[in-house]
Amino acid sequence: MNMALFDRLSTVQADLLVAFVPSEGALSESAAWIDENTQGQISQLRETSVFKAGVGQTLLLPGVSQDFAQAVLLVGIGKDAALSDMQARKVIAAVAAQIKGLPFASVAIASGEVELKGRSPSDALALVAQWVNEGFYNFLGFKKDDAEKATKVTTIQLQGTDEAALAIGTATAKGSAFARQLGNLPGNVCTPSYLASKAQQLGEDYSIEVELLDETKMDELGMHCLLSVGRGSAQPSYLIVMHYRGGNEGEAPHVLLGKGITFDTGGISLKPGPKMDEMKYDMCGAASVFGTMKAICELKPNVNFTAVIAAAENMPSSRATKPGDIVKTMSGQTVEILNTDAEGRLVLCDALTYIERFKPKSVVDIATLTGACVVALGSVNSGMYANNDDLAAELKTASQTSADKIWQMPLDEEYQQQLDSNFADIGNIGGPEAGSVTAACFLSRFTGSYSWAHLDIAGTAWTGGAAKGASGRPVALLTRYLLNK
Secondary structure (H helix, E strand, O other), X not given: OEEEEEOOHHHOOOOEEEEEEOOOOOOOHHHHHHHHOOOOHHHHHHHOOOOOOOOOOEEEEOOOEOOEOOEEEEEEOOOOOOXXXXXXXXXXXXXXXXXXXXXXXXXXXXXHHOOEOOOOHHHHHHHHHXXXXXXXXXXXXXXOOHHHHOOOOOEEEEEOOOHHHHHHHHHHHHHHHHHHHHHHOOOOOOOHHHHHHHHHHHXXXXXXXXXXXXXXXXXXXXXXXXXXXXXXOOOOOEEEEEEEEOOOOOOOOEEEEEEEEEEEOOOOOOOOOOOHHHHHHXXXXXXXXXXXXXXXXXXXXXXXXXXXXEXXXXXXXXXOOOOOEEEEOOOOOEEEEOOOOOOHHHHHHHHHHHHHHHOOXXXXXXXXXXXXXXXHHOOOOEEEEEOOHHHHHHHHHHHHHHOOOEEEOOOOHHXXXXXXXXXXXXXXXXXXXXXXXXXXXXXXXXXXXXXXXXXXXXXXXXXXXXXXXXXXXXXHHHHHHHHOO
16 A cells, blocks of 8 residues: 655545544634535534544545535544544544545545644654554455455555654554464464465565574574474474664674464463464464564664564474473573473573574563463553663653553562472473563573563453454564664
């Protein structure tokens, strides 16, 4: 879809004009201009309460008058002068939901008249561009009527002047869509080998270097903890590495590491049946890293960025790892696997050790790691842990700018003792208390040589129930984090 900018709605050419209407007070410039040229229709609709202009309410006027040929979509923004991020996202989602099903090729949206609390016009434009594009995402390829879902919209114009902000929003949405598509794919399609092929495709599309470490190579490196997770599956595990080199030659990279459990049955510690289908989303950390790589490749910033994906499928079989088994990590530490469903930390710990060879400036891992994080933070904030205050502050700044929320959680030394084992250096679970914290504590034992942060996205990576689907988070946060570098 083509994206462009315009200054005033009265000067733009488009099949459909989108104007924002407050529920009370003076009309915006665009709405007032349409009102003046349509014998006061908008004022009349609002005064008679036919269109109350509540937040996110829409009304299509396909033929306003003989003198006004363009169709108009009115969108309510309520009574507040400036919208919160939540209100604005609701408004833009309503716009996208309406226009993607209409038979108009070009749409002009008077987005500059939607003010976001505490945000500059440029930051607001980037968010609106992202949210509009995200509203067009459809999961296609598995239903007979998919062809009917194709939108007629080919061009969207937004109001503003900052081309860089438009580019950021558009690229972020492309990355988000890529992450959502990978997340929504069923586990019989999206296997570790499939993720490896997607990395190779990115390498071809954007001329980035891709390395694939198979099980033989990982065994030679001593990554027996990662390998233990996929041992019960017929699907081979992979460590996937992608290098984007936009910064100075030889400069150390910033690294993102994604948990890529393409399906998680829990292994021998089998999960209950209800909602187990949602465990295809256990690779959403990996998906977000793929999406961020796509966004960064589109924007081409001057930064060195390495993406690492630890990919495996966790299945029960006669070859599967058992509770009580002890495995040796690449770092030399041994782990007593008390619960095979605490597998994400097992693939990540060896990857965190492997990353040491890059002498990274920073490392952020992203993982659908614990149900305990969902209990603690729900689906609003991703949990964030860090061993470096500066890195934590940078992630918080990127979170605020991107409207992709995180909340810092504790990494106090006192929690570490919950991981004590009678038989190995570490147990892979820490008991019923503070489950998200002890999972982060486990990972922290492999990150002593660099600045590291961990994002637990178990509550934010997807939505369950009737609206089931991947969210694309935290691609926006990670993209902003790297752009700020």
